Amino acid sequence: AAPGADLIIIRSPLQSADILDGISFAVENDADIINMSFSSYLGFLDGTDPEDLAVTEAFLNHGILTTAAAGNLGTRNKHARFGVGSGENNTVLLQISNEPDYSYLSLLWHSDDRDERITLTPPSGPAIELDAYSAIAGSSFVLDTDELSGYVFCEISPRGMNNIIIQISEPDHDWLDGGWEVTVTNTGGDDIWIDGYAWDGSWETSNMRFNSYTSNLRTISSPGTSDFAIAVSSYSEVGGSITSTSSRGPRIDGAPKPNIAAPGVSINAAWGGFLSDDDLWRSKDGTSMASPHVAGVLALIRQAEGSDNPWMDYSALDNGAGFSHSEIPSDEWGYGLFDAASSVMYVLDEPLEMNSTISDWAILGSIATDGDEPEVSPDLDIRSIKKFQQGDAIVFGVYTDDASDFSGTDMLSIEWDSDSNPLTGTNGVDILLNLTADNLAVFEWNGSDYEISSFTGSWWQSSLATFLKVDGLPQGVRGDIVIHTHNSTLAYVDSTSSTSLTNQWRPMLATFEIGVGSGNLTTLIDSYDRDSSVSSRSIGVSVVDDNLNVVQSSISTGQDSYETSVNSSLAFSQYVNSLNFNITSDTETLHLPLILLATISGDLVQITSASLDSYIIRTGLLFSERISGEFTIVGYELVSQALIGFKHTSGQWFNFTVSGDGTYVFVIAPSGFPIGEYQAFAIAKGSNVPTTEMQFATLTIIEDNTLIVVGVGVAVTALVVIFAFRRFSRRRGIEG
Template sequence: MIQRYLVLALLFASMIVMPAPAKYTTTTTIQSSRGDDVTLVEAQLQMAITNENGQGVSALLEFEKQLTEFEINTIESIGVKFARRGSSIINVGRFYSAIVYDEGSVRHLSELGLIRATSGSKQFTPSIISSMEAIRADDVWNNLEINGQTVDGSGVTVAVIDTGAAWLHPAFWKQYPTEFDFIFWSSNYYVDLNDNAIAESNEGPIKAFDGPLGSSFDYASNYMFISIDGDDNFDYADGDRWIGGIDSNGDNSIDLTSEKAVMLNISKVAILYDQFSSNVYIRDVNLTQAVSIGDSHSTYHGTHVASTVAGGQIGMTSYVGAAPGADLIIIRSPLTSADILDGISFAVENDADIINMSFSSYLGFLDGTDSEDLLVTEAFLNHGILTTAAAGNLGTLKKHARFSVPSGDSNTVLLDVGNLKDVNPYLSILWQSNNRDEHVLFTPPSGPPIDLGAYSEIAGSSFALDTENLSAYVFCEISSRGMNNIIVQISTEEHHWQNGVWDVTITNPSGDDIWVDSYAWDGDWIYSDMTFDSYTDNLHTISSPGTSDFAIAVASYSESTNSITSGSSRGPRIDGAPKPNIAAPGVSIDAARGDFLSSDDLWVPKGGTSMASPHVAGVLALIRQAEGNDNPWMDYSALINGAGGLANHFDIPLNDWGHGLLDAGSSIMYVLNEAIESSSSLSDWSLLETFTTDGDEPGVQADLDIRYVKVFQHSDSLGLAINTDAVSNFMGTDMLSVEWDLDSN
């Protein structure tokens, strides 16, 4: 049977005084001059400056435009010190990292265009709790070449701002482009690096990381390495190096007697920036000096994330990241606000194409105006860098409550407080109103209620609350988009929050009806020491920086249930903007294990939106390579338009799926033009899903028997590849009719 394609193209047409409390007194009140602008200096930063001990405090400064050298010198002359990496000031466009010592100096900067000053100490949390087939990344590697090169992310750089990475892991090495013979000598195998058929000291013996090595090696989850001293433990500092094999017969094993070896000795880590020490390590320069610089987190979060972006080697392991040919910039970070600005700045300066941020915070406005969110926007609009971000894992945790308060009425949410750990827990309350006359009242399990007073009187302030049942800092803010925010945070050893169920009452004396979102954070996704007992809601739980206007917020998808995981945060954003943007696998994702040198395992499964986000970063690297013109708008459009494939794409994003499940094959087709051309070949359509199929019909002429159809839609055209049993000729009496239901009715 001879099958043929027919390809068609169809065109489509202040001074702050604590309000008089009803039944409590404060022992400490922080007073500060607000002036007319209550949003210029963030309340958290006010508090930090007040408690400053002579060392200064970290701040993020947002100006109207990027500063000139003269303006920088002027600002430093009045006592504000810009943070530097070496001799370079740390900034992303008009956003600067600085050390400040007094509030007056900061407020004076408004004359030089300061829009807002915020704390640089906000702490973000890693979003923790094979997948490549689910997103069809393997279809791209195996079927698509651009200018003779496999589309695997080559030539694209992804910056991973996270807890670091165990970069010595075999997943983070590329192969040297030469094949070598294995040779057997004195009961061991060696790699004949100089092609002289003699086993030499720098060529072996070869060891398997996990278990003994025979003449056949199963590479699915294991690696071989040259052991310079002959022991079974990999030690890079001793000269040990990873090796792979060429599986020429496709039997999933390497025959050391007949198949070839390759050296895995080119690091995928182009740059490692250790923010803890401020040291920078560069491939082929001084990266080998960073042998002891690994992952800073107890869960080895960053290693897993980076491996999901670009780990492994095609055909040499089963554990391959989405873009195994991409280069990595590893930014080993404490993940404070100032560090995130520094990390983005570093990524910009070193020509990153994509940034992945698998961490979360609910300490802020969550409406796209938090400083970290604006940094993501700045990186995209002014530097063309796309950022993928974890949506968060707040679903089903009872850490978010949403309720309405009619005008002239009040409403109460129940907050259950347990034995809070020493992790700066907080309660954040957010709402929008037209007159800001709302009151927030805290009623403890026992004792008098605590009334913070009318919000209009405390907006823009920070103060210490000290009562028998609750001792904490209170921060009151208004975002540039009109979002009101009260944060009550346990921040010192002296602070305490009485255990039991609290009533948190919002009173709305007049004006419009309001909706209130409350977030309880007790230090980790796994803790349940501060939760809500009423009005719990899984929607409106997207975390920052995924809340940025230009962040690609990624939800977590389960391959086993074909659904969004219950813990994945849902949209929309708190102000109604659509989020998340896309979904990707986030359950039992196997990737590089950060403590592999002290264990018997190279791999470990992890889950959560932290694991989903790097899938998208990797696919963006594939899209960028295929697109070839460094066009971030085109890359973003391709990513979104391809989400969900043909059958499950959502033009209007859903609160759980966004636009749909990440689909590398479909997305890449949006940056290629060949598929809709009438002269295209079968291979040009290989990445596209089959739109419809039809069985063999013996009673129909072979040249008229349509077996299946593939479809590809651009913004102004529709291409169809129609497969028949034999060559068709529609130049005569035979006719092909195509009807398209544009409105799906």
């Protein structure tokens, strides 16, 4: 366990809304890692189910990593996969036996025209034919026949996955027992593949199962199907293999899954029997037991890494996977069997530090071993070699049978052929390290002799190990070494065989950023590799469609940072595209999860501020007050139309298009506006981004005729004065 880690226990009925609430609760309470030891096959299974998208959002927006059970559908006969050619049909056999409530059959497939028809043929009675999928997609309805009564749900995922679910949900629903034929007719278009899932509420039960075309592949369950869920398969420590019941990849759309493997057999798990000590723990099996192991490793990685960088933590977990490591996750193992020590080392630097101890090196494997030689003095008898390389520094750890003393005349030397050229130096040795008399000297071959090198050397000891560090090396230097011990006569006492300095570390993703530039999405990827030169680095970025076909790609070589642009029109096609990228150093490649462009593009357009100059506007015959103000849009390059909108309490809208480049100033005459209150909205629209709006103020429009009344009063007074003056003038004239 990670020292000092706190646990947040979230109890949930595991309905979709409850799961989303649980993820939200974890986010609000600053969780670092979420573990989900449950499974569902009710949905698209392509990373776009609500729970899957919530996991993705937790990673991208909050830096939270999620581990999830891969599922236990292997060898259960609850999944079938079969092809249907263009203009053909194919049938899978489904056995029904006293199905419980909420049992369902789910069919999933990709197609270009959606002209497929599903026919359900019962053991007896007439066949049940559904309309062409294009006619029923996006709808739900009740199926009510003597042989089958239940709900039918027909939806298309954001990635273009077709889904039909037939579910027994009500007490009066029923599915006739016996053998059913499920026939898919592909009227035309491309050949298609159908994945069917028969679920009867439990892994072990067989109330619903397939009798043909059964397959263990493509059985990863949600939320493990999320792009950013770390789906964990179940490993048997006794058998040394993935358990037969552990779900296999890839994901239903072909994306690599699972991500990693962990022990999932005979795991002591907490149990709810608190009244008896005997009931506190139970031995359990499955991917739900494997997943928490990986959550614990992620907690260790995050504590060691220290900056809460989810990309580094994700990279370290995958790169550190040991037994059966695979660069592209395999269908059974993912990246391989989790290795806590190796993964943690990807984010630690302790072995490079002066005076690091033998325990700091304990989790590093040896690059060479040398047998026990009784005739050699134990303090000069070399038993194993370790190395730690990062950037321009390398440390060699030399382990002997007894503590060595190189403060006197004994010597430890390393002959290093760093350029793998046998013609450079004596016997190809172009770098020579000699430790004796408390001094480590570093020499280089100058073409004719060895001279003191510009590289700096330092050394220290811990127990049976002597550590020699060299700084200032060209990054990624390799080659071969031979290590010797010498006595006071400088004679060779013990020597290792030639050992190659192989690539020790895989590439890491340091940061990933996305922004907007010149109307396009810009991506910035920063990578690093501890022991490989930048010249060997390549970063590949591609956009793939719903069938994982590449629609745009680019590659950078010889640099650790790569900024590229993606046409914003690719962010939103008929079905959303995804960003796919990988990092290669030397021969090692790190593949990162798919990123739905829709999930990141929507956040790129934001209305950051909006205001009105006045919140009360007077109207009347003698008033000319205007509604004025401004609002600001970040990511305005993706906006095709900016509007200011006013919604009256009656529900009536008044919208006005506004021009600007990020800042939008508006002045509007309120003529035609009814008297009353309005909610003011700033609105940003784009053809390739979701509409964004902000309700930012309440505006009140009043009718004010005060000046008219005052004007009438003044006019009347003036008339009276004029009339009186005239009468007075007439009188004076008569008298005169």
